[in-house]
Amino acid sequence: MIGRIVVLDELYGRPAAALIVDGQLQDLLVDPEGDDALPGAIYRCVADRLMKGQGGVFVKLPQGSGFLRQTSGIAPGARLLVQVTGPSEAGKAVPVTTRLLFKSRYAIVTPGAPGRNISRRIKDEDVRAELEALAENGMKGASETLGLILRSACEGVDALDIAQDIAAMRDLAEAVLADTNGGPELLVEGAGAQETAWRDWADPAPDEVITGGFEDLGVLEMIDAVLDPRVELQGAGHMMIEPTRALLAVDVNTGGDTTPAAGLKANIAAARDLPRQLRLRGLGGQIVVDFAPMPKRDRAVLDQVLRAAFKGESAETSLVGWTTLGLYELVRKRDRLALADVLGAEAQEGTA
Known part of the structure; x- marks a missing residue:
C-alpha cells in the first residue's frame, strides 16, 4: 500500500479509524465503550470544592465530576464553561479547562485568544492573502474576544468550503458562550474516532478513504502488533x-x-x-x-x-x-x- 490511506471501520463493534502511510500504521482511533466524556466535549458546570493544595477545583458535570487546574477568581457555586482536555482514568475526575476551542476541518475559533492566524505551514503568499481575507470576512462583526485559526488543510480547498466552516464554528462558539445559565449540562459533544479522523487527518489530504477495510488491508494484524x-x-x-x-x-x-x-x-x-x-x-x-x-x-x-x-x-x-x-x-x-x-x-x- 503506497500512499496515505484513511480506513474507517468498526473494532469490536465500536467506530474506529486507522491512518496508514506507505503500508505502515501511523495512527489509530477507537471510540471507548460507555458514556465517557470524549476529549473536546464542552460542558456548562458548577464549581464545587476548591483544592488549593492541588492548584485546582472540582466541578460538577452532568455525570460525575471534573477537575479544573485553576482557582483564581472561581468561587464555589459559580457557573463555568469547560472543555474536556483528555481521557479520565478510572475513579478519577475528568480533566477540563476553561480555554475553549471550537475545531473543525479548516477552522478553529478561539474564545479569549483574539486575532486572525493562518497556519505557518502554508508558505504561498497569495494563498495566505486569500485566507486572510476569508478570515476577516468570516469574523466580521464578531466579538473582539473571538479569535480564528485557519489550519494548513485549507491550502488548495475551495473558498466557499472554508467560509462555511468558519461560519459554522463561529455560530457554534457564539451560541455556547451565551449559554451560561442553568445547571451542569453537555453543550457540545466530543468528536468520536471517525469524526476526529475526518478533521485532523486532512493534511496532507489522504490519497484514498476506505470504508470497512480493516480485515482486507491487514489492519487487524497491525493492531495485534501494537498490543504486543x-x-x-x-x-x-x-x-x-x-x-x-x-x-x-x-x-x-x-x-x-x-x-x-x-x-x-x-x-x-x-x-x-x-x-x-x-x-x-x-x-x-x-x-x-x-x-x-x-x-x-x-x-x-x-x-x-x-x-x-x-x-x-x-x-x-x-x-x-x-x-x-x-x-x-x-x-x-x-x-x-x-x-x-x-x-x-x-x-x-x-x-x-
Whole structure:
C-alpha cells in the first residue's frame, strides 16, 4: 500500500479509524465503550470544592465530576464553561479547562485568544492573502474576544468550503458562550474516532478513504502488533514497551547484533519509532527509556534524533534528558485512553 490511506471501520463493534502511510500504521482511533466524556466535549458546570493544595477545583458535570487546574477568581457555586482536555482514568475526575476551542476541518475559533492566524505551514503568499481575507470576512462583526485559526488543510480547498466552516464554528462558539445559565449540562459533544479522523487527518489530504477495510488491508494484524509489548526494530534489535502504575518503561536491546555500533543503531531505530508507538498505544505520562549500551559521546547524536522524531507530534511532549544512571526521561501528555484499556478483555483475547 503506497500512499496515505484513511480506513474507517468498526473494532469490536465500536467506530474506529486507522491512518496508514506507505503500508505502515501511523495512527489509530477507537471510540471507548460507555458514556465517557470524549476529549473536546464542552460542558456548562458548577464549581464545587476548591483544592488549593492541588492548584485546582472540582466541578460538577452532568455525570460525575471534573477537575479544573485553576482557582483564581472561581468561587464555589459559580457557573463555568469547560472543555474536556483528555481521557479520565478510572475513579478519577475528568480533566477540563476553561480555554475553549471550537475545531473543525479548516477552522478553529478561539474564545479569549483574539486575532486572525493562518497556519505557518502554508508558505504561498497569495494563498495566505486569500485566507486572510476569508478570515476577516468570516469574523466580521464578531466579538473582539473571538479569535480564528485557519489550519494548513485549507491550502488548495475551495473558498466557499472554508467560509462555511468558519461560519459554522463561529455560530457554534457564539451560541455556547451565551449559554451560561442553568445547571451542569453537555453543550457540545466530543468528536468520536471517525469524526476526529475526518478533521485532523486532512493534511496532507489522504490519497484514498476506505470504508470497512480493516480485515482486507491487514489492519487487524497491525493492531495485534501494537498490543504486543515487543517491537521489532530495523536490524536485529527490539524494544519492550511496558506500562506500570507509576511510569512507562521502555527497554532497548541490540538482539543478535554484536558489532561495535550495534547499540547506537538500535537506539536510533527505537528513537525514530517511539513517537509512533506511543501514539498508537495511547500511552503517556512519565516515560523512562533504558537505551542499549553505547559510548557517552553518542548521546548527542541520539538527542538530535529524538528531537527530530517528536517535532511533529500533536501531543505535547517534554524531552527531559539523561539521568545519572544513564536512563532517558521524557513526559508526554495523555491525549487519549490507552489502546489496551479501550479494547479491554477483547484485546487480551485477540492477542492470546
